[in-house]
Each structure stands twice: as structure tokens, then as C-alpha cells.
Amino acid sequence: MFGRAIVWGSALIVALVAAAQAAQHAGYINLGFQTWRPTLFAYILWAVCLCWSQVLIRGEHGKRTLFVLPAALFVVSLTVFPLLFGLVIAFSSWNLSSPDGRQFNGLDNIRQMWSDPFYWNALRNMVWYSLAILVEYVIAFALALLLNSEIRARKFFRVAFLLPLMLSPVAVSWMIGKSMLEIRFGPIARFARWLGWDNPSFFGSPEVARATIMLLDAWTFIPFMMIMILAGLQAIPKELTEAAKVDGASPWKSFWEVTFPLMLPVSITAILIRIIFKLKLADIVINLTAGGPGGATDTVTSFIFREYRDRSNVGYGTLLAMVYLVIIIIAMTILLKLADRFARPRT
Amino acid sequence: MSEAIFRDGESDRAFTARRFAGKTVIYLLLVAWAIVCLFPIYWTISTSFKTAPNVMQGALIPWVDYKPAWLGWRSLGLSPETIGAESTVRDEFMKRFFNSAITAISASSIAVILGSLAAYGLSRFSYRFGFMRNSDISFFFLSQLILPPVVLALPFLVLYKQLALLDTRIGLILLYTLTVLPIVIWIMRDQFESIPTELEEAALVDGLSIWGAFFSVILPIALPGMIAAFILSLVLTWNEYFFAALLTSTHANTLPVMVASQTGSQGISWWSMAALSFAAIVPLIVIGVLLERYLIKGMTAGAVK
Numbered sequence: 001m002f003g004r005a006i007v008w009g010s011a012l013i014v015a016l017v018a019a020a021q022a023a024q025h026a027g028y029i030n031l032g033f034q035t036w037r038p039t040l041f042a043y044i045l046w047a048v049c050l051c052w053s054q055v056l057i058r059g060e061h062g063k064r065t066l067f068v069l070p071a072a073l074f075v076v077s078l079t080v081f082p083l084l085f086g087l088v089i090a091f092s093s094w095n096l097s098s099p100d101g102r103q104f105n106g107l108d109n110i111r112q113m114w115s116d117p118f119y120w121n122a123l124r125n126m127v128w129y130s131l132a133i134l135v136e137y138v139i140a141f142a143l144a145l146l147l148n149s150e151i152r153a154r155k156f157f158r159v160a161f162l163l164p165l166m167l168s169p170v171a172v173s174w175m176i177g178k179s180m181l182e183i184r185f186g187p188i189a190r191f192a193r194w195l196g197w198d199n200p201s202f203f204g205s206p207e208v209a210r211a212t213i214m215l216l217d218a219w220t221f222i223p224f225m226m227i228m229i230l231a232g233l234q235a236i237p238k239e240l241t242e243a244a245k246v247d248g249a250s251p252w253k254s255f256w257e258v259t260f261p262l263m264l265p266v267s268i269t270a271i272l273i274r275i276i277f278k279l280k281l282a283d284i285v286i287n288l289t290a291g292g293p294g295g296a297t298d299t300v301t302s303f304i305f306r307e308y309r310d311r312s313n314v315g316y317g318t319l320l321a322m323v324y325l326v327i328i329i330i331a332m333t334i335l336l337k338l339a340d341r342f343a344r345p346r347t
Numbered sequence: 348m349s350e351a352i353f354r355d356g357e358s359d360r361a362f363t364a365r366r367f368a369g370k371t372v373i374y375l376l377l378v379a380w381a382i383v384c385l386f387p388i389y390w391t392i393s394t395s396f397k398t399a400p401n402v403m404q405g406a407l408i409p410w411v412d413y414k415p416a417w418l419g420w421r422s423l424g425l426s427p428e429t430i431g432a433e434s435t436v437r438d439e440f441m442k443r444f445f446n447s448a449i450t451a452i453s454a455s456s457i458a459v460i461l462g463s464l465a466a467y468g469l470s471r472f473s474y475r476f477g478f479m480r481n482s483d484i485s486f487f488f489l490s491q492l493i494l495p496p497v498v499l500a501l502p503f504l505v506l507y508k509q510l511a512l513l514d515t516r517i518g519l520i521l522l523y524t525l526t527v528l529p530i531v532i533w534i535m536r537d538q539f540e541s542i543p544t545e546l547e548e549a550a551l552v553d554g555l556s557i558w559g560a561f562f563s564v565i566l567p568i569a570l571p572g573m574i575a576a577f578i579l580s581l582v583l584t585w586n587e588y589f590f591a592a593l594l595t596s597t598h599a600n601t602l603p604v605m606v607a608s609q610t611g612s613q614g615i616s617w618w619s620m621a622a623l624s625f626a627a628i629v630p631l632i633v634i635g636v637l638l639e640r641y642l643i644k645g646m647t648a649g650a651v652k
Contacts (some may be wrong), residue, residue, distance in 0.1 A: 035511040067468025068484065071461040071528065072476075075491060078525045079499065084500035096505075111383070119619065146377055159639050160381040163388065166631040168586035170603040171624040174610045175391045179617055187390060190405050224646060266633055273492075280495050283588040287607050291638035301497040308593070316500050322500040327641050 003056030011048040014042040047073050090319035097311040110317040116252055119320055122303040123327070125210065129281060129299065132214040133274050137267065139218070140225035147226070147254075148233045165223040169283035172196070176216055177288040206296030213297045216284050221277065225270045231268030233259070258315045268339045281327055300324045383401075386634070390525055404615050423626065439624065440605070447602040448630075450516050455580035456522035459573055461524070462531030467468050467561060469571075470539040471547070484547035485536070491529040496589050499525075504593055516599045527580040534579070534648040538572030539565070559596035575645035578638055582631060597630030600626045 018039045024031050029100065051069050054062035057111045087345035091109065095104040113119055147157060164172075180186045181202045192200035244254035286290060291298035291306060300320070307317045397406065404626060408413035417426035424434025428484075438615035468474070469485055476484070503522060504513070510520035550560035588603040594605060606627050609620060635642065 021582050036509045037511060038511055060557070064468065064472045065474065067464045067472070067561075071465035071488070071532070072484070075462055075488065075525065078521065079491060079494065082499055082502040082506060085506065089502060089505065094360075094505075096516055119384065143380060144374075146373055146380075149373055151373060151377065155639075157377050157381060158643075159636055160384050162639060162642065163632060163635050166630070166635040167388075167628045168603050168606070170586075170587070170610075171627045172387070172393075172606045173385050174606065174620055174624050178610060179394065179621070180387060180390055185405060185617075187386075187405060187407070227643050227646050231643070276492055280497075280589075281407045282497070283603075284590075286429060286592070287610055289566065301495060304497050304501075305589070305593070306362070308501060308504075309513060314505060317503045318616055321501065323517075324495060327496045328495065 003053035006049045007053045010046040014039070017042040031203040086318050086322060089272065089315055090322045092315045092342045096314055109316050112316060113320060113323065117305060118295050118298065122300045125298055125302055126279065128210060129214060130275055130278055132218065133271060133278060136218045136222050137225060137271055137331040140222050141229055143226045144229040144233055147230055161226060162223045164220050167220065169220060170287055172216065172220060173284045173287040177284065192316070203293065206293055209289055209293055209297050213285060213289065217281055221274065225274055228266060228270040229263065232263050238261050268342065272335065272339060391625045394459040395618055395625055397618050398618055419622035422619035423622050443600055443602045443605040446516060446599055450519045450523060450601060451581050451584040454520045454584045455527065455577050457520070457524045457581050458527045458531045459577045462528050463535045463573055463577065465563065466532045466535035467539050470536050471544070488532045489529050496526065500590065500593050507594060514595045514598050518594060519591060523584045523587060527583055531580060534576040534645050535572055537648040538569050542568055565590050571641070571644065575641040578634060578641050579645035582634070585631060
């Protein structure tokens with residue numbers, strides 16, 4: 001009884017505070033609120049009451065709910081609510097630096113997106129960037145095989161290979177992108193000149209710039225795939241590879257017929273997780289090329305970032321992000337379905 | 348004299364030679380990739396001790412190619428002569444450093460607490476929230492991974508503005524917790540599923556409550572997993588740039604934002620940039636070298652069934 005009372009009571013407080021603030025926002029009364037924080041505090045109170053009431057109402061069963069409920073409430077309030085709010089923003093024209101505030105403009109943003117070559121270009125770049133994962137995968141697999149062979153100082157190599165993953169992309173974009181690739185003094189540029197490339201410019205032409213960004217990103221994230229594949233390799237029973245050896249299979253053949261098929265599930269997990277991370281790629285692009293030259297290196301995230309930075313255009317930026325989300329969800333669903341079919345043991 | 352009794356046959360010797368050649372190739376490849384991984388870090392450290400002529404000559408090895416100088420570190424206020432003196436740059440740097448440390452550590456701790464509880468619940472009990480069963484709830488948490496940050500960024504920007512949370516550490520901590528929570532749940536669910544249920548059953552028979560059993564029996568066993576989840580979250584949140592660049596301006600800037608703003612300015616000298624970059628990555632290099640075991644555990648959780 002008391003449990004229900006506190007839930008409904010606190011919910012009532014949230015409603016009242018929110019209503020009072022909305023009234024002030026609409027200009028009916030002035031209650032002296034500076035920000036929307038009171039509503040936030042009321043909401044937190046309600047969340048706490050909801051958790052507490054679970055124990056009061058449902059006893060032992062409620063205590064079990066209490067394990068999941070806080071995390072669920074946290075995620076719901078931090079994603080579902082902003083996403084709904086984002087949907088509202090997406091269909092309005094809202095320039096944060098202009099005094100007009102938010103204005104509903106229907107489908108104008110969609111029309112603008114349709115004829116925005118830079119957005120489509122950024123989406124196309126994302127496809128290129130994602131395709132680069134296949135190359136990363138091959139390198140990561142090769143490195144994992146090397147690490148898995150009988151070598152000394154394995155720990156040293158493992159730590160060394162892992163380090164790029166630890167470095168902040170922003171620092172990496174200076175360390176490698178801005179200094180090592182610098183045309184006059186950078187060591188890689190010197191090396192390229194020594195190899196016979198007369199005028200090494202790594203961000204000059206669109207193709208080279210995109211390849212450079214791909215390489216930088218690969219450098220950071222290859223360790224991640226390598227570690228996952230290495231774990232998979234170590235889980236393969238030794239007897240299997242030894243049996244193949246006894247049967248007289250060459251290493252090449254035993255790799256393709258024994259190791260690789262066994263590694264398929266791990267590989268697919270690694271590639272899928274890598275794709276998810278790749279779709280968030282932005283830090284390096286923002287700091288190194290700002291999308292240039294001519295949008296050749298733009299990712300969707302960096303494009304929206306600049307759209308906000310340069311034009312404070314919240315409405316249009318949000319719409320682009322929402323469309324991106326829909327595309328990602330569709331693509332990931334298809335990929336998961338494909339992966340499921342592909343990874344199933346062949347009969 | 349060298350008439351050994353047992354002699355390797357012709358084919359055996361060929362085999363040893365081939366084996367030796369194979370080993371050499373493996374080591375060469377390993378060393379080559381180790382150089383690819385480590386050279387940028389070495390380059391950054393060495394550049395932070397260079398002066399302008401050294402940079403232009405492309406000097407590589409200290410004391411051979413060039414004489415190390417404290418130039419880069421002096422500009423950060425961290426060289427031996429300047430460490431005692433007042434330095435605005437150093438104050439700025441320390442402020443950013445602590446902002447990064449506080450946000451990363453708090454966000455990771457909150458995520459590990461919330462995530463471990465949720466993962467434990469999901470691995471042990473069966474729930475029904477409306478139409479959602481356990482697998483749906485797990486999927487709901489993990490599906491957050493797919494959500495790109497850019498989708499949340501602008502709505503959060505506007506919401507935080509209304510809530511006066513823009514440019515505060517709390518705002519960043521909340522968002523960072525959200526971004527690492529799915530990963531923590533992923534790791535911890537794997538960890539809890541590897542613990543046999545008989546352990547809590549025994550504890551329950553001994554008269555402990557569910558929560559008591561969780562804290563006194565399960566948590567100590569699951570500690571390595573929690574450390575792994577914590578460290579992985581720490582790495583991700585320490586390096587986060589996108590949200591920090593959008594949502595902070597003067598007070599709550601983190602280290603990556605400072606590095607990025609310095610990179611943008613044209614006049615900045617290489618040695619001070621190198622010192623700053625190196626200072627930004629050094630905590631993670633230390634973590635990577637010392638706690639590599641946990642990182643690998645975290646990354647491979649759930650990958651191998």
C-alpha cells in the first residue's frame with residue numbers, strides 16, 4: 001500500500017513540477033525557475049521511489065527486480081527520452097545562435113537532405129571505410145597467427161601490439177597525422193621520398209587522403225580484432241591441428257581446412273563489433289582533415305559535427321543523424337541475418 | 348672426431364633448416380609490426396626533447412643525432428627548471444588532466460556498478476516487464492552499442508542547455524556511463540554465467556538473502572571480470588573526444604579536447620605538441636603495460652564460447 005503510494009505520489013510531484021515549468025516556459029506565470037533542473041530532480045526522486053517500491057510491494061521478487069531496474073531506468077531515461085526529443089527536433093528548423101528558437105518546418109529538412117551532395121558523399125565514404133575492415137581483418141588474423149606460434153617474448157609482442165588501441169585518437173592524429181606525415185620534416189614523408197615518391201602528400205588528393213585515414217584508423221583498431229582472433233585460436237584444441245599434421249596436410253591446407261572454419265564464428269563477431277566501432281569514426285577525421293579535400297574523407301559523424309560547429313544548425317543535424325541511425329539499424333539487421341546463416345555449422 | 352652415433356637423416360636436416368628459416372621469418376614479421384606499433388610512441392617522446400634544428404634535420408636518436416633539451420616540457424611547465432615555478436600552462440594542463448581523470452573514473456565506476464547488477468540479474472533470474480523477457484532485456488542493453496554517438500549528441504546538447512548541465516563534469520559522466528554500460532553488461536554477463544549457481548544456492552541455504560549472497564559470495568569471484576570491465580571502460584572514456592568537444596567549452600574540458608584545440612592552432616611548435624600528446628597518452632600506456640591481462644580478458648569476453 002505504502003509502496004504504491006510513494007510511486008504515485010512522486011509521479012504526481014514530477015507531473016506538477018513539469019506542468020509548472022511548462023507553464024512558465026509558455027509564459028503564463030513566472031515562478032522564477034532558471035532552468036529545467038527541478039523537473040530533473042523530481043524525476044530522479046520518482047526513479048528512486050520506483051526502485052524502493054519494488055521491494056515494498058513485491059518483497060523477495062522485488063529484490064530480484066532491483067538488480068536490473070536501476071540500469072534499465074538509467075538507459076531508458078538517457079536514450080529513449082533524448083531520442084524522442086530528437087525526433088521532434090529533427091523536423092524543425094532550429095539555429096541555436098539565432099533568437100527565434102525552434103520552428104516546426106515539416107519535411108523541409110528531409111528535402112534539404114535529399115539534395116545535399118555532401119551527406120550522400122559522407123554515407124558513401126562510410127561504405128568505403130567499412131570495406132577497409134576486410135583488409136584489417138586479414139592483417140589482424142595474420143598477426144594473431146604469428147602470436148599464436150611458438151615464440152619467445154610473447155608477452156612483449158602482445159603488449160606492443162596492443163598499445164595502439166590504448167592511445168587517444170586525438171593524440172594519434174597529431175602524433176602520426178600531423179607530425180609523422182608532415183610533408184617536409186615528418187619521418188614517414190622522408191621515408192617515402194627515400195623510396196622515390198618525389199612529393200609525398202598524404203592529404204592532397206581525395207583517394208590518398210581517404211586511404212591515409214583508413215590506415216590511421218586501422219593502426220588503432222587492428223589490435224582489437226587481433227586479440228579477439230587470438231583468443232579464438234587459443235581455444236582451438238591442439239589435437240585438431242596435430243591430427244591434420246599427422247595426416248600429412250601442409251600447413252597451408254590445414255589452415256584452410258581446420259583452423260579457418262573453426263575460427264568463423266569468432267571472426268564474424270570480431271568483424272561485426274569492428275563495423276559498429278567503425279560507424280562511429282570521427283575523431284581522426286575531425287582533427288586531421290576536417291572532411292577535406294572536398295569531402296573525400298568525411299564520415300557522417302564528422303559531417304554532422306561540422307554542420308553544428310559552423311552553422312549551429314541543430315534541427316538539420318539531428319535529422320541527418322536520425323536517418324543515419326535508421327540506415328545503420330537496417331544494415332546491421334541484414335548483416336546479423338547473413339552472419340547467422342553464414343556461421344551456422346555446415347551440414 | 349665428429350663421427351656421431353646418431354645422425355640426423357638427410358630429410359631431418361632439411362626439416363630443421365626449413366624450421367629455422369620459418370622461425371626467422373616469423374620473428375622478422377613480429378619485429379616489423381612491433382616497430383610499426385611502437386615507433387609513433389617513440390617519435391612522440393623523442394620529439395618532445397628536440398629543438399627546431401633537430402626537427403628540421405629529422406634527427407631520430409637522442410645523444411647521437413641530437414642533444415636532448417627540455418624545450419617541449421618547459422612549454423608545458425613540467426621541465427625540471429619550471430616545475431617549481433608558477434605556470435599557467437601547467438595549471439591549465441592539470442585542470443584538463445583531472446577533468447579527464449574524474450570523468451573517466453566516475454563514469455567507469457558507475458557503469459561497472461549498474462552493469463554488474465544488471466548482468467547478474469539477467470544471468471540468474473527470469474524477468475517479465477510487460478512483453479520483455481530476459482533475452483529481450485539483454486538485447487535492449489546491448490543494442491545501445493549500435494547507437495552512434497552522433498544521434499544522441501545534438502538532443503543532449505539542447506537538453507543539457509535547458510538543464511544547465513552543459514560544460515559540467517556531471518553531464519559528461521552521465522553520457523560516458525551510458526556509452527560504456529553495454530560493454531560492461533556484455534563482459535559481466537559472460538563472467539557471471541561462468542560461475543556455477545550452486546554457490547549462491549549454498550549461500551541461500553545458509554540463510555543469506557539474495558543481495559547478501561551476491562555481495563559476499565559472488566562479487567569476490569567475479570572481481571577479475573569487474574576489473575576487466577572497469578579498465579576497458581576507463582580506456583574508452585579517457586579517449587572520448589566527440590561528446591567532450593560538443594558539450595564542454597571552458598570548465599569541464601577533458602584532455603583530448605585540449606590536445607585537439609592545440610593541434611588546430613598553426614603556430615604551435617612540434618616539441619610542445621609532442622610533450623602534450625605524450626602526457627595525454629602516458630597514463631594509458633602505463634595501464635596497457637601493467638594491466639594488459641585484464642584488457643585482453645575484457646575484450647575477449649563472450650567472443651569464444
